[in-house]
Amino acid sequence: MEQFQGSSQYxxxxxLMRSVxxxxxxxxxxxxxxxxxxxxxxxxxxxxxSLGKELIIWNIKxxxxxxxxxxxxxxxxxxxxxxFGGAGVNDIEKYIKLGKLGEAFSREKQAILLIDEIDKADLxxxxxxxxxxxxxxxxxxxxxKTVRALERPIVIITSNAExxxxxxxxxxxxxxxxxxxxxxxMEKIIRVxxxxxxxxxxxxxxxxxxxxxxxxxxxxxxxxxxxIDWIQALQIGGIAPEKIEREIxxxxxxxxxxxxxxxxxxxxxPRRTRGW
Amino acid sequence: MFTPLFYLLxxxxxxxxxxxxxxxxxxxxxxxxxxxxxxxxxxxxxxxxKTEADFxxxxxxxxxxxxxxxxxxxxxxxxxxxxxxxxxxxAYDKNEVDKRIGGLTPEQIKQMLQERxxxxxxxxxxxxxxxxxxxxxxxxxxxxxxxxxxxxxxxRRHSALQVAAARNFRDFREDHVLDSRQFQxxxxxxRQFSADVEGPKEELQLDETIQKTCDNAGNLELVFGxxxxxxxxxxxxxxxxxxxxxYTELCTLLFQTAVKSGNFKDLKIYYFHNCWYDDLxxxxxxxxxxxxPTEWVLHNIKSDYKVIVVGxxxxxxxxxxxxxxxxxxxxxxxxxGLDWIRRTAARYEKMVWLNPMQQGQWFSPYxxxxxxxxxxxxxxxPLTIQxxxxxxxxxVSARSRKEKRTG
Numbered sequence: 057m058e059q060f061q062g063s064s065q066y067x068x069x070x071x072l073m074r075s076v077x078x079x080x081x082x083x084x085x086x087x088x089x090x091x092x093x094x095x096x097x098x099x100x101x102x103x104x105x106s107l108g109k110e111l112i113i114w115n116i117k118x119x120x121x122x123x124x125x126x127x128x129x130x131x132x133x134x135x136x137x138x139x140f141g142g143a144g145v146n147d148i149e150k151y152i153k154l155g156k157l158g159e160a161f162s163r164e165k166q167a168i169l170l171i172d173e174i175d176k177a178d179l180x181x182x183x184x185x186x187x188x189x190x191x192x193x194x195x196x197x198x199x200x201k202t203v204r205a206l207e208r209p210i211v212i213i214t215s216n217a218e219x220x221x222x223x224x225x226x227x228x229x230x231x232x233x234x235x236x237x238x239x240x241x242m243e244k245i246i247r248v249x250x251x252x253x254x255x256x257x258x259x260x261x262x263x264x265x266x267x268x269x270x271x272x273x274x275x276x277x278x279x280x281x282x283x284i285d286w287i288q289a290l291q292i293g294g295i296a297p298e299k300i301e302r303e304i305x306x307x308x309x310x311x312x313x314x315x316x317x318x319x320x321x322x323x324x325x326p327r328r329t330r331g332w
Numbered sequence: 333m334f335t336p337l338f339y340l341l342x343x344x345x346x347x348x349x350x351x352x353x354x355x356x357x358x359x360x361x362x363x364x365x366x367x368x369x370x371x372x373x374x375x376x377x378x379x380x381x382k383t384e385a386d387f388x389x390x391x392x393x394x395x396x397x398x399x400x401x402x403x404x405x406x407x408x409x410x411x412x413x414x415x416x417x418x419x420x421x422x423a424y425d426k427n428e429v430d431k432r433i434g435g436l437t438p439e440q441i442k443q444m445l446q447e448r449x450x451x452x453x454x455x456x457x458x459x460x461x462x463x464x465x466x467x468x469x470x471x472x473x474x475x476x477x478x479x480x481x482x483x484x485x486x487x488r489r490h491s492a493l494q495v496a497a498a499r500n501f502r503d504f505r506e507d508h509v510l511d512s513r514q515f516q517x518x519x520x521x522x523r524q525f526s527a528d529v530e531g532p533k534e535e536l537q538l539d540e541t542i543q544k545t546c547d548n549a550g551n552l553e554l555v556f557g558x559x560x561x562x563x564x565x566x567x568x569x570x571x572x573x574x575x576x577x578x579y580t581e582l583c584t585l586l587f588q589t590a591v592k593s594g595n596f597k598d599l600k601i602y603y604f605h606n607c608w609y610d611d612l613x614x615x616x617x618x619x620x621x622x623x624x625p626t627e628w629v630l631h632n633i634k635s636d637y638k639v640i641v642v643g644x645x646x647x648x649x650x651x652x653x654x655x656x657x658x659x660x661x662x663x664x665x666x667x668x669g670l671d672w673i674r675r676t677a678a679r680y681e682k683m684v685w686l687n688p689m690q691q692g693q694w695f696s697p698y699x700x701x702x703x704x705x706x707x708x709x710x711x712x713x714p715l716t717i718q719x720x721x722x723x724x725x726x727x728v729s730a731r732s733r734k735e736k737r738t739g
Contacts, residue, residue, distance in 0.1 A: 074371070075378045082359055082379070089384065131546040139550075226382035227349050233384040 066095065066102035067245045075232035076103060082230065085171075085189055085211035087221075090234030093279025095245075096214040100170035103212065110167045112209070114156035116176045122184030125157035125171075126194050127203070148198050157188060158203055166207035175215040182225035190228060237280065239266060249284050253291075260297040261287050268310060271319060278310040285309050337397045341380065344393040348380050355379050369398065385717070533558050564728070565598040566590070567633055567680075571643025572616040573605040579688035582715065583642055586686075600633060606647040607669035608676075609658050626672060630679050638727045639676065639683035642715070645706040646689065652702050670705065677710050684723040688715040 060068075060076045068076075076099075079086035088096045104111035114125055130151040138145045154162060160169040174182060188194050192205035213229065215221065237245060239262050246258060265283050268274075278286075289306045299305065304320065311317050341348050356379045359365070365372040373394060381390045533556040540555035568590060570583060590599060602612040602624070611623040651658065652669045677683050685706060687694065691714045694703045706712065711726060713719035 071374060074374050078359060078364055078375055078378050081362055081364055082355060084355070087382070132542055135546055135550060223347075227352055229382065230378045231382045232378055233387070 060103050060106055063102040063106045065105070065248060066098055067241065067248055068099070068102065069235075069237075069241065072099070072232060072234065075230060079212075079230040080210055083208055085213050085229045087213045087215060087226070087229040087231050088234060089215050089231070091236055091277070091279055092216055093281045094234040094236060095280060096234060097170070097172055099214075100168060100172075100212045103210070104168045107168075107210075109210070110163065110165065111170060112156055112160045112163075112167050113170045113172060115172050116174050116181070118176050118178075120177045120181070122181055122188075123155075125155040125185070126188065127155055127158050127196055128153045129196075129198050149201075152196060152199060154203070157185075158194070160209040161192060161194075161203050161205040163209070164206055167209045169209045169211045171211065171213045173216060174213050175221065179222075183222050186224060186228065236269075242280070242283070245280060246284060246287060250287065250291075253287070254297070256297040257290065257300075258287070260300045261290065264301050264304060265310070268304075268320065274311070274316050274319060275313050276311070276316060282310050282312075337393070340397050341390065341393045344389045344396075346381065346386055346389050346393065352380050565600075565634075565637045567600040567602070567637045567639045569608070569612070569639065569641040569643075570601065570603045570616065571606060571641075571645075572603045572618060573643075573647075575606070575644050575646050576688070579644070579715075582688050586642060586715075598637075600637070602629065604643075605658075606643075606651050607658075608672055609665035609667070609669055610672075626676075630675065635680050637680060639680045640723070640727075641683070641685045641710065642688070643685065644687055644689045645685065645703045645712070647702050649702055652705060670709070673706065673709050682727045683710055684726060685710040685712040686715045686719065686723060687712055690714070691719075 060073055060080065076086060088099060090096055100111060100113070103109075129148075130153060134145060134148075134151045136142070144150050157169065160167045189211060192208050193202055195202050242262060242265075243258065246262075247253065261283065265278065265286070269277050286306060286309045289309050290300065293305065295305050304310075307317060307320060311320060338348060338353050356376055359375055359379060360372075365375050376394070377387065377390055381387060535557050537555045537557045540557070541553065544553040544555055545551065568587070570587065572583075576583065587601070590601075602608075602614065603616045603618055604612055605618050608626055610626055612626050612629055613619070613622045614624055615622040654668055655666060656664050658665045658669070687703070689703075694707075694712075695701065703712070711723070713723040713726075
């Protein structure tokens with residue numbers, strides 16, 4: 057059995073690795089939840105790299121419908137062709153275009169299908185996919201054909217928990233919640249992204265970063281991707297480690313909301329204005 | 333196998349279905365638990381639990397079920413000292429070691445380890461018999477053996493029971509009183525309000541129109557639908573009285589999230605101290621200049637507004653029950669507070685009371701049963717994720733107000 061072990065670009069926790077392998081073995085979709093910026097989307101890329109399988113990404117937007125993932129019947133094109141005498145108008149199949157799910161089903165080799173941010177879609181969206189994900193097939197009434205998966209794709213679904221997912225859908229998934237990495241894990245992750253990194257700088261960055269995350273009243277806590285950007289900025293700016301804790305340079309990279317920056321400043325000010 | 337665990341999980345409020353249970357058995361059939369309790373813990377959690385909010389319940393049930401499973405007894409301190417500062421691996425003949433230890437059964441190894449515990453009196457490193465480091469006996473760490481029992485050394489993984497006992501996910505329990513992050517999550521449930529149930533079908537549905545027209549062989553057929561818009565109007569009444577101080581942050585968050593969500597057709601916010609009487613206030617300080625007659629509010633804010641009261645409902649009984657009971661010295665009320673609450677409740681189709689106090693304290697001596705009286709008039713829910721969700725459900729449900737929530 058193929059086992060996912062993480063990749064050179066993606067540091068994976070033991071728990072996550074376990075869940076991925078469970079999902080692959082049980083042939084069920086893996087639902088990944090977690091704070092934004094914990095690398096949910098990158099996981100699918102890492103799996104695809106490590107197992108050497110093609111990755112098909114289906115990005116979900118608020119307007120996405122389940123049908124879009126299966127196939128689209130381009131009726132307008134057909135109408136157009138029929139009016140202007142295009143060839144092959146009788147052939148409906150010409151106007152059936154498979155969606156991402158359909159694509160994943162029709163691959164001869166097992167593919168990895170990432171359904172990204174499923175909670176962005178309408179509430180009913182996951183329910184509309186139950187049968188397709190269960191049976192890995194769907195029927196196209198226009199051509200009276202059934203598209204059936206040649207090789208059951210490995211399905212990874214990510215969710216930011218913006219909406220509750222329906223029970224019936226959840227019951228069919230393997231669930232994993234990505235916890236926010238602790239300092240030790242974070243150090244590993246950061247080292248994967250930087251070739252040369254000053255130890256003192258890293259240590260000071262992480263210390264300050266977790267302090268900021270612990271501030272009460274932040275609307276959006278900084279996450280992994282932000283700390284990586286931040287360290288990059290500090291490196292390029294050539295900031296000395298001692299300065300980091302005192303001044304928190306480039307705080308705008310970590311905190312994206314004005315209110316949060318204000319919160320940070322307020323927490324700092326008592327220290328600076330002592331004796332006031 | 334493990335069937336009692338299934339019922340125990342359900343008993344702990346986890347809604348595990350038979351299908352999921354079968355999946356777990358299937359997974360065990362495939363050997364995914366690798367005959368280890370730790371692996372079984374993660375496997376069962378991944379298959380059976382579908383939200384991090386339930387991880388804590390799972391941990392609780394798991395602990396209860398496996399509480400009698402003995403892991404290792406604590407190692408004697410002396411032994412741990414011998415095992416500290418491991419020595420480098422001593423030279424060894426791999427074939428010899430494999431032959432010597434490879435054939436032993438786990439029972440034999442356990443038996444041998446028990447004997448060593450009895451016999452060993454000092455540190456041994458790099459050897460082939462004692463419990464030590466860098467050697468080739470079947471015990472100890474930082475050494476080589478084809479199989480054996482690691483004793484001491486750095487543990488790379490926690491045992492399942494340790495993980496479960498740590499209960500890292502307690503914060504995510506839905507019956508926990510809210511804090512900031514969870515608050516945003518909970519408020520998203522207010523989107524249950526969103527529905528295109530009201531209003532005429534007036535928006536041209538392009539996709540459907542094209543579909544219908546094409547189905548119609550090119551004869552234009554227009555399809556209209558209802559615009560997606562939230563029809564819900566909300567009136568928030570905040571208690572800003574002294575006993576609410578401990579919950580200030582909580583209420584600020586509720587307030588901010590409600591205002592920011594911009595989700596409602598209309599949102600009105602008024603304040604009161606402990607209970608409201610002739611006046612409500614537009615500012616939390618409840619100064620007289622910000623007063624607005626309650627009569628006016630009841631008259632002008634239509635009955636289809638959903639009313640959400642946030643308050644601890646804990647006050648002196650006279651504030652609720654007597655004329656002139658208002659805690660504000662300069663205000664005299666002709667009608668007792670309870671009358672005003674009743675009038676408000678009668679005026680609006682849907683009204684709930686969210687109480688930030690922990691539910692266990694609702695009927696404490698301090699509340700002196702004003703909580704009880706108020707909750708008899710207005711359905712009261714704790715200000716927790718679960719309570720908020722239930723109250724929202726109640727607010728949008730079709731049931732009439734007369735059928736009060738039972739229990």
